[in-house]
Amino acid sequence: MTAAPGLSVLIHRPGRPPARWTHGLAHLETATPITRRTAFTIGSTTKQITAHLALLAARDNLLSLTQQARDFLPDLRVPDVTVAELITHHSGIRDTESLLPLAGLRDLDHYTADDLITLATRQHSRAVPPGTFLYSSTNYLLLARILQHVHQQPLDDIAHARIFEPLGMGHTRFRNDPRDVITHTASAYTPTTTGWRSTAQPAPLPGAGSLTTTPEDLSRWLTHLHHHWQNTRTVLPLDTALAYRASDHHPYLYGPGLYADPHPATRQIFHSGHEHGFSTAAHLTAAGGQIICMSNHAAIDAAAVAHTLIPHLTNLETAQIPGFLAHHLAPPPPPTPRPPEPERHTEVGSYRCADVPGTLRLTRAHEHLYLWRRGTADRLTATTGQAYAGPGYALTLHIPPGARPSCFTLDLARAPGLHYTDIDQDDTSRPEPP
Known part of the structure; x- marks a missing residue:
C-alpha cells in the first residue's frame, strides 16, 4: 500500500461484469486505505442531483420551471431570472465563490452559502446577455434555497426522501455544516516539496456541491437515470422536462445538471467535479455504460482519469484495468517553489x-x-x-x-x-x- 492518497474507480460495460479498483489511502494520518465503502466529496457532480430535485418539485406543482426565481428569493436583484435558467446556467449571475479573493478572503477563511448568496444579491444585472451560458455554482446555491423554501425542509432531508433512500444510496448525504461527522469519508491532500498537506476548507455549499458518496451509490443513481432515459425513449435523459442548451464546451450541451454529447455514435451524459482537493467524474452512455472515478489526490484529476480510460474500454479486459490505471496515472512531481524577487513598488x-x-x-x-x-x-x-x-x-x-x-x-x-x-x-x- 502506497503512503499516498489515491482513487476509487467503478466501470460498468454492458454485457461484462463491473470492474472496481481502489488505490491509495483515505486518511494519511491513520494509514486508512480506500475501500469500496469509502465516500468522497464529489463537487459539481452533485448538480445533477439538485437539478433532479427541482424537476421533481415542478412535477409535484411545488414550483414552475418558468417561474421567476425572485418569487422565492425576494432579495435577488437580477431581474427576470427563471428557475430553469438557474438549472441550465443561463441566469447570467456571476459565480460568487470566484469573487471571494477579490473581497479579501484567503484559502482558510471561513465562509458559508449565506455569504455567497449575499454576494449574489449585490448583482443588479446579468453579467452576460440573456440566453448566454455562464457556468456559475451560485445558480445551484440559489436553487437549493428555492427547494428548501418550497419543501420547508433542509436539502439533505429532501434528497434523502426523494432519491437516496428509494435508490438504496445509504452512503450518500449532503454536508450542511463543516462540523458534520460523516463516517467512512476520505480526506483530500495535495503534494508538497516536503510531503503532504490537507486541502480541507470550512466551506460546505450544499446544492452546488458538498455531496459525499461512494462510486457504488453514484452508480445506483446513474442506473436509475438510465432506466428512465430508456423507458421514455428520449434523445437525452429528462429532455422533455428541461431542454438541453449550448454550453461552454462545444459541441456539448447542458441540461438538468448534466453535460451531454448528443451525437448518435457517442451519445452520453457526464459531469465532473472539483472541491477542496477532491475530484470526481461520472459518465453514462446511452447503452448503459458507466465510468465513475473519485480522487482524493489533488494532483490526480478524476476527469483526466476518465478521459484516459474511455478510448480503451472496448479492448481492455476487466483484469487488465487495474494495471492500465496504475501505469497511466503517476501524478506529476510537486512544483519547486521559487523565492520571490524583491521589488520596489x-x-x-x-x-x-x-x-x-x-x-x-x-x-x-x-x-x-x-x-x-x-x-x-x-x-x-x-x-x-x-x-x-x-x-x-x-x-x-x-x-x-x-x-x-x-x-x-x-x-x-x-x-x-x-x-x-x-x-x-x-x-x-x-x-x-x-
Missing part, C-alpha cells in the same frame, strides 16, 4: 466595485503591473493595448489621456464584467468603461 491607485465588497490596489514595479488584495499580489502579464492577464482573470485598464488609470474592468471566467473605479473619485464623476 510604485502606487497606481486603490479601486472598488459596487458588486464586490472590499478594495483592490494596483502598483507598478520593474515595468510590471501588480494587482493586490489583502496583502498578496498577482503580477499581471501585458497582452494587447491596456489589457493584462492574471491567474484566472483578465484586466483591462481605462486610462484618460495623460492620467493614471481611473478605472478598470475585471473579467473572471465565471464572473465577468466587474467594473472597478478609483476610490478617490466622486461617485458622480466615475467614468464607465468604453
Whole structure:
C-alpha cells in the first residue's frame, strides 16, 4: 500500500461484469486505505442531483420551471431570472465563490452559502446577455434555497426522501455544516516539496456541491437515470422536462445538471467535479455504460482519469484495468517553489466595485503591473493595448489621456464584467468603461 492518497474507480460495460479498483489511502494520518465503502466529496457532480430535485418539485406543482426565481428569493436583484435558467446556467449571475479573493478572503477563511448568496444579491444585472451560458455554482446555491423554501425542509432531508433512500444510496448525504461527522469519508491532500498537506476548507455549499458518496451509490443513481432515459425513449435523459442548451464546451450541451454529447455514435451524459482537493467524474452512455472515478489526490484529476480510460474500454479486459490505471496515472512531481524577487513598488491607485465588497490596489514595479488584495499580489502579464492577464482573470485598464488609470474592468471566467473605479473619485464623476 502506497503512503499516498489515491482513487476509487467503478466501470460498468454492458454485457461484462463491473470492474472496481481502489488505490491509495483515505486518511494519511491513520494509514486508512480506500475501500469500496469509502465516500468522497464529489463537487459539481452533485448538480445533477439538485437539478433532479427541482424537476421533481415542478412535477409535484411545488414550483414552475418558468417561474421567476425572485418569487422565492425576494432579495435577488437580477431581474427576470427563471428557475430553469438557474438549472441550465443561463441566469447570467456571476459565480460568487470566484469573487471571494477579490473581497479579501484567503484559502482558510471561513465562509458559508449565506455569504455567497449575499454576494449574489449585490448583482443588479446579468453579467452576460440573456440566453448566454455562464457556468456559475451560485445558480445551484440559489436553487437549493428555492427547494428548501418550497419543501420547508433542509436539502439533505429532501434528497434523502426523494432519491437516496428509494435508490438504496445509504452512503450518500449532503454536508450542511463543516462540523458534520460523516463516517467512512476520505480526506483530500495535495503534494508538497516536503510531503503532504490537507486541502480541507470550512466551506460546505450544499446544492452546488458538498455531496459525499461512494462510486457504488453514484452508480445506483446513474442506473436509475438510465432506466428512465430508456423507458421514455428520449434523445437525452429528462429532455422533455428541461431542454438541453449550448454550453461552454462545444459541441456539448447542458441540461438538468448534466453535460451531454448528443451525437448518435457517442451519445452520453457526464459531469465532473472539483472541491477542496477532491475530484470526481461520472459518465453514462446511452447503452448503459458507466465510468465513475473519485480522487482524493489533488494532483490526480478524476476527469483526466476518465478521459484516459474511455478510448480503451472496448479492448481492455476487466483484469487488465487495474494495471492500465496504475501505469497511466503517476501524478506529476510537486512544483519547486521559487523565492520571490524583491521589488520596489510604485502606487497606481486603490479601486472598488459596487458588486464586490472590499478594495483592490494596483502598483507598478520593474515595468510590471501588480494587482493586490489583502496583502498578496498577482503580477499581471501585458497582452494587447491596456489589457493584462492574471491567474484566472483578465484586466483591462481605462486610462484618460495623460492620467493614471481611473478605472478598470475585471473579467473572471465565471464572473465577468466587474467594473472597478478609483476610490478617490466622486461617485458622480466615475467614468464607465468604453
